[in-house]
């Protein structure tokens with residue numbers, strides 16, 4: 444789940460893009476990049492690492508220009524490394540750069556077409572490079588020396604005709620402006636906002652509204668499914684629906700885990716949704732065990748805190764912060780390998796023994812995916828003296844791979860895949876395990892926006908809303924992206940040295 448920023452300002456935008464990327468860091472910890480444009484030249488800095496490590500003063504100084512885009516990466520396709528960091532760039536036509544959040548499900552087919560029909564070379568195995576080249580090819584076929592908004596929209600229309608999957612993107616056309624667009628199902632999020640400056644209005648596109656808030660932009664709107672929003676270099680905003688058939692089916696896992704709670708996505712307050720998740724969980728707990736003996740509710744920081752608090756309030760049970768979080772360790776789920784994830788849980792969380800000693804504790808997490816976190820946490824609770832350890836997940840069991848931009852490619856790595864709740868409970872070592880029901884989770888989100896046509900819940904129900912996913916695709920994805928496959932590809936990459944990429948090295 445990557446983070447995107449695009450900006451058209453009245454003076455240099457790099458510092459604002461940097462700040463917005465730090466606000467979106469929770470969406471991707473692997474690599475970061477910024478590209479700006481001034482007087483017909485692109486300036487770029489991208490590398491593996493967190494935003495604060497990638498950009499130093501001298502990089503910021505050379506990122507000149509009043510328009511730019513930025514990206515934080517959490518890989519879901521292709522390999523790792525600086526050459527795969529975004530934005531991507533093509534020199535023809537015009538000079539176009541693009542940053543992408545999501546995953547194209549037909550990227551292999553598109554890569555073939557790009558080579559055989561469009562005569563374009565791809566230098567990486569990133570689906571984002573495919574998306575950029577499709578957009579660039581469609582701009583090229585229009586054959587305009589000076590493109591206008593209408594041309595950008597025609598190219599986005601063609602992107603929607605050719606691309607499948609989940610995608611939100613920001614692209615910059617040299618000296619013309621920045622366009623943001625979203626797939627026809629609105630799976631991945633994108634918002635647009637504006638701010639007044641002394642020289643006139645400035646615009647920002649971002650994955651989450653929280654980036655706009657922090658930078659002083661007022662939210663204009665969510666980019667609609669299939670819509671494109673183009674802000675030209677002069678600061679004029681143009682928008683158009685570019686897809687023939689659209690529906691609003693945003694990814695529900697954004698509400699469960701990915702998004703920051705202070706974000707508003709498609710009209711849904713992530714914070715309020717998580718509050719409702721806790722309330723619905725409390726009802727389920729009372730349905731299952733009206734005479735439960737829970738003494739205390741303890742969240743597993745960070746994401747579950749809000750749901751855990753409302754759950755405790757609804758049950759009228761004490762809420763206690765029984766685990767302290769090391770603030771210098773990032774999110775473990777979006778780390779690239781299982782051994783790193785496993786080690787980080789223990790480094791990240793440490794129990795406060797007096798909250799556990801002799802008590803029946805109900806631990807609450809937002810979700811159980813691979814089971815890395817809950818297994819260790821339950822053991823920690825027992826070691827800290829808990830009498831009974833109950834566990835509640837504010838989301839239903841994750842049983843199916845994600846194909847739209849979340850790194851859950853392999854069913855067999857998911858602890859609940861092909862397992863009953865009782866089996867998972869035994870495997871993680873809990874005394875009682877309660878999962879949210881899917882219809883309740885959907886209700887929590889739907890209450891936030893009754894106009895949504897639905898939500899992408901594929902990781903919970905295996906129903907892939909783009910309708911193009913079959914077992915062969917899932918098998919191929921698992922073969923390419925399982926933890927095991929990735930260990931090997933990373934080793935291969937290091938042996939061969941970095942692939943050719945248009946990026947700056949560590950200097």
Ligand SMILES: O=P(O)(O)OC[C@H]1O[C@H](OP(=O)(O)OP(=O)(O)O)[C@H](O)[C@@H]1O
Pocket residue numbers: 700743744745746747773774775776777808809810811812813814815816817
């Ligand atoms: O079952 P698992 O595979 O362990 O995945 C689920 C866990 O991973 C996430 O936490 P993470 O540490 O990434 O982030 P957080 O601090 O935002 O909770 C999520 O909040 C769960 O705690």
Ligand SMILES: NC(=O)CC[C@H](N)C(=O)O
Pocket residue numbers: 444445516517518519520521543544545546547569570571848849
């Ligand atoms: N999480 C994402 O949005 C990933 C974007 C893109 N598929 C990549 O792997 O770089």
Ligand SMILES: [Mg+2]
Pocket residue numbers: 743744745746747808809816
């Ligand atoms: Mg967590």
